Amino acid sequence: MTQASSRRDFLKQTAAFSTGLAVSGWAGSLLANTALNQPLYKISLAQWSLHRALRGGKLDNLDFAKVTKEEFGINAVEYVNQFFKDKAEDKKYLAEMNQRAADVGVKNVLIMIDGEGALGDPDAKKRTQAIENHHKWVTAAKTLGCHSIRVNARSNGSYEEQQKLAADGLSRLTEFAKKYGINVLVENHGGLSSNGAWLAGVMKMVNMPECGTLPDFGNFVLDRKTGEQYDRYKGVKELMPYAKAVSAKTHDFDKDGNEINTDYVKMMKIVLDAGYHGYVGIEYEGKKLDEYAGIKASKKLLLKVREELTPEETADPCCGQEGYYVPQRRRMFRRRLFRR
Template sequence: MTNRRQFLQYASAAAAATTLATKSSSAFAAASEAPFKISLAEWSLHKMLFDKSKNVTNMDFPKIAKEECGIEAVEYVNQFFKDKANDKKYLGELKQRCDDLGVKSLLIMCDGEGRLGDPNEDARTKAVENHYRWVEAAKFLGCHSIRVNAASGGSYDEQMKLAADGLRRLSQFAAKHDINVIVENHGGLSSNGAWLASTIAKTEMDNCGTLPDFGNFTVRRGKDPEVYDRYKGVNELMPYAKAVSAKSHDFDKDGNETHTDYFKMMEIVLKHGYNGYVGIEYEGGKVSELEGIKLTKQLLERVAAKMA
């Protein structure tokens, strides 16, 4: 399977990417288009969407992305239409709005559906089956993936085995719909790049991959916190990436993100041959959500111009 081959090749690929040497005249120099495309993750607007006084819903998301942010590809979050996964009338209207606007639906980020690596077999099976409707909704909307979590319990190796089992079973169902199952580094061992990369390889499913997030590398909080190196983590996850999440919080006077060196990070992303969508996920609080999205977009555009 492709994942097994990728895993065997991983060490050399990772080493090449971590050098981060200044790129010479690479394939991008001759490319006639930008080295990657920009999309918008719905979580960037979570404050607006959760605030009932704003009267903004998931149905408005494609229009906001296109008309307010100048972005023509969107990544949904299931929390904002949790009861609509099986509602073909609702999904049909959402799809029509996207079609009318010329907006492309890329994926649905799925939370709150159970632990795909739950140590209890019945609970794990229930979690797998809970995601089926989101696979079908993603297919209906024209998405390529659903983003899931790899939460589990037990030792390092036990969690890998359990999460791989749940992900494999879900991916087998999703494969029948031509949908990918992609895992974000999203806390716990999933924020350990080596663990998540190995877990994906263990599924041995071509449609099971990763969604590397630039900022979610806190493995453990509390009195004995553990934070994984974000550049190392993204490098480890990129061989399996089917999407990328550009997390942003704050910006300096020059428009650079203060937590992540976007030029260094995107160098890693591109060295792995990735040229798909990079989704903006703004989570800051010093400027408005719309302004934060625009600042992130401007930064990504500067990165693209430099690396093209």
């Protein structure tokens, strides 16, 4: 054997060995991270779903995590600041919230913030005050182990003026929040914020990875007086590229358990197509079913849709090993961005 041929053989063997390692590493990573081990999306419970019980004194904020786990079998919660408004800086109270959630194995996901001023207020002093009012909730979210606070982008003025004002307030708040590892999320929550194109434009202006959206399936009323609405599917599609949380709004259900206002299969396809596989928070606001029954119906629907949208798993022909499975969902995996 010549020296040249020996070198060629050595290079071929080395290349084959390296390729084998790459393939096995890719397969191992795929098995570890695809939906073979993880669901298409996780389910959390938004505290607003129980706002009547909380406001009526039938449920205490400190018991919310326990009720979520024991009554509904859900292990992640989204708080609303209205139900512990004066406790944002009460370390003892926040520690108790943490302990009670930990005791039942419940994860604190985020806090929804209302009543702290307009982040897009045309008055510069009021806008600054609103930003500062949110600071205590950023630190509270950090203490509770949440990944985000949800805020509103309320403003006044023309379409473009409101975009600039909201972007200013959000940018400044996000600069503060990112020091604590907390995201600032904006929900479509009335007025121009319920216009998907407007809010997506605000996100582009802010242009910070820590500032995102919390698309709500039902909050697309542009004018409560006239009843004018923005197309909810179009709106969610426009907001999903920036989403770090999702709100599954429900009101009423038909005899088959489907939400009568939103086609959940169509809506969840939009969510998944954007590469989102994080928490989808149940936010029941109906009146025909009581709050507990409405939450259970919402969870049942989300589970049914998740099962329907999850592709069947088949044996991978490349492996030749019995019982070695790789989901068919490869294209989805490649573009999947696992977000909290």
